[in-house]
Amino acid sequence: MINKLIVETLPKLISLCVEAGNYQVSNHLQDNKFSSKDNDTPLSEIDIKSNEIISSGIRKIDKKYPIVSEEHYEDINPGDSFWIIDPLDGTRNYLNHGNEFCINIAFIKNEYPSFGLIYSPISKISYYAIEGSGSYILRNSQSLSSALKISCNTFNSNEPGSDIEATILTSSSMNAKKLDLITKRFVSPKIKKMSSALKFGLIATGEGDFYPRLGPTHEWDTAAGQCIIEEAGGSVVDKNMSRLKYCKNKTYLNNEFFAIGDKSYDWSDLIKSLSC
Secondary structure (H helix, E strand, C coil), X not given: CHHHHXXXXXXXXXXXXXXXXXXXXXXXXXXXXXXXXXXXXXXXXXXXXHHHHHHHHHHHHCCCCCEEECCECCCCCCCCEEEEEEEEECHHHHHCCCCCCEEEEEEEECCEEEEEEEEECCCCEEEEEECCCCEEEEECCCCHHHCEEECCCCCCCCCCHHHCCCEEEECCCCCHHHHHHHHCCCCCCEEEECCCCHHHHHHHCCCCCEEEXXXXXXXXXXXXHXXXXXXXXXXXXXXXXXXXXXXXXXXXXXXXXXXXCCCCCCCHHHHHHHHC
16 A cells, blocks of 8 residues: 555655755755754755755645654654655765765655655755555656666676675775775775765666665665665665664664675675674
């Protein structure tokens, strides 16, 4: 029933992203004022207005399920099924006039994401997935008939681990010693540092292979991307190699997580060493 709701409203959800994204782009190069949250992350008027556009739009589409967002999550009882959104993921990058910000919309069902949508206002690319239906990329907000199915990259299983080339996606603040542990694992690995959940989209399209996140994040940062990667054949796991769960605590806080393209590759030793 929930998947049917998503299928029927997907064009409207993408339209909401486009509306919020156009607003973000129109203010992108201005000197936007911001304040700092308790966790030292920035909050701007752009975040607040984008949240209003997306939250009110979802409420018009669906009045049944709660909405949890980065800008409004306290005192909400989400139950076992709820929407979770990040109206402007990568606020710091946005405020610095970078191009690596995005919009995340997901639906959580029984502790796991069953729908994910990531939209890049700059490239006008949408990545989306519905549980059991695969992952897709849509360019320039065209009709859904133009969407292309995507899948994660897989390594040649006949190659020894040291001969595998891999593209590693990290945040700009990745610890140098931890990054060294990764680079020693592969032959001439490509390291790409970038902001926001767009990294999930690159893994889902096969343009990236591994995204380790060792610092804290929130569930609205990961839910959409997790569904997109999982439906593309990859996985998002915690340090124990267990599938990342949701609604874990009242602040929707994640500890470290690891986004993986090729599930057949044995990542466990590397993840264990990165988690120490």
